[in-house]
Amino acid sequence: MAGPFDRFADRRAAGRRLAAQLQRYAGRTDTLILGLPRGGVPVAAEVSRILRIPFDVFVVRKLGAPWHPELALGAIAEGGIEVRHEEAMRSLGVSAAELDEVAAVEHEELRRRILAYRGERPRLKLEDRMVILVDDGLATGSTMEAAIAAVRHLRPARIVVAVPVGAPDTCTRIEAQVDELVCPLRPRAFAAVGEWYDDFGQTTDDEVRALLAAE
Numbered sequence: 001m002a003g004p005f006d007r008f009a010d011r012r013a014a015g016r017r018l019a020a021q022l023q024r025y026a027g028r029t030d031t032l033i034l035g036l037p038r039g040g041v042p043v044a045a046e047v048s049r050i051l052r053i054p055f056d057v058f059v060v061r062k063l064g065a066p067w068h069p070e071l072a073l074g075a076i077a078e079g080g081i082e083v084r085h086e087e088a089m090r091s092l093g094v095s096a097a098e099l100d101e102v103a104a105v106e107h108e109e110l111r112r113r114i115l116a117y118r119g120e121r122p123r124l125k126l127e128d129r130m131v132i133l134v135d136d137g138l139a140t141g142s143t144m145e146a147a148i149a150a151v152r153h154l155r156p157a158r159i160v161v162a163v164p165v166g167a168p169d170t171c172t173r174i175e176a177q178v179d180e181l182v183c184p185l186r187p188r189a190f191a192a193v194g195e196w197y198d199d200f201g202q203t204t205d206d207e208v209r210a211l212l213a214a215e
Contacts, residue, residue: 006185010199011039011136014164015046021182022132022162026051030157031130034058036147037113038203039193040135043164045211047134055215056124057117057208058133058151060143061106066098072139073099075146076106078114078123079153083146116205117212126154133159136200137193138166138183141174148177165196 008014025031033055035044041057048055063074063084073094074084082103089099133147144161151159159178165185166174175181185196194200 006187007196007198008164010197011042011203012046014136014197015043015134016050017184018043018134018162018164018182019047019050021184022047022051025053025130025132025160028053028130030128031132032056032124032126033132033134034147034151036060036133036135036143037117038205038208039137041208041211042203043136044134045215047132047162048215053132054124055134057212058123058147059110059113059117060147060150061110061113062143063099063102063106065092065094066102072142074103075142076103076110077143077146077150078110079150081146081150081153083142083149085140085142113205117208126151126156128155128157130158130160131156133161133178135163137196138163138170138174139190139193141167141170144174145177148174165193166190 031053033044033048033053035041035057037057037059044055060075060077062072065071065073073088076082131151135144160180161174161178162182166183167190168186171183171186
């Protein structure tokens with residue numbers, strides 16, 4: 001049975017736990033936090049509040065299997081970046097053409113969310129800055145990989161990924177792609193991110209906008 005420190009009450013509580021492990025970045029003027037929507041935004045907002053570091057949203061969309069949207073086969077992110085897991089596609093018998101159809105729909109949703117969250121406001125500049133990418137957890141890691149690839153194209157000085165909980169194998173893979181990975185909880189028996197939260201209700205677009213407006 002998991003103990004009280006092996007799970008989180010909600011995303012804000014997870015953000016507080018994460019901030020405790022990121023104290024060395026507190027108050028830095030060269031650092032920016034990016035929350036992956038929607039679930040990563042309340043985590044990022046709490047980290048930002050505690051560490052006194054600006055935060056913004058960085059829009060990423062999962063590419064799910066045609067018959068099971070929650071089963072990630074890749075992801076897309078701002079800047080036209082797309083990541084596909086070819087091995088997973090082959091094992092499930094999903095063709096490139098089938099995933100193309102999924103990607104077309106998700107690109108439209110990506111554009112909608114950028115407009116909904118940021119409006120006409122330009123994205124904060126990442127060049128030569130320390131960027132901390134925050135999500136509410138790592139399962140397959142597809143959306144985070146797309147975010148890492150997209151952010152790298154924007155030439156930051158350093159990329160840090162910070163998540164409250166993650167699948168151990170995924171954490172190992174992500175760690176190899178960035179300058180630092182901060183993940184306080186890496187349970188061996190990992191099935192889904194939500195099982196490590198008491199409250200894992202869906203974050204709404206309105207909540208994302210409110211958190212960004214308060215920044």
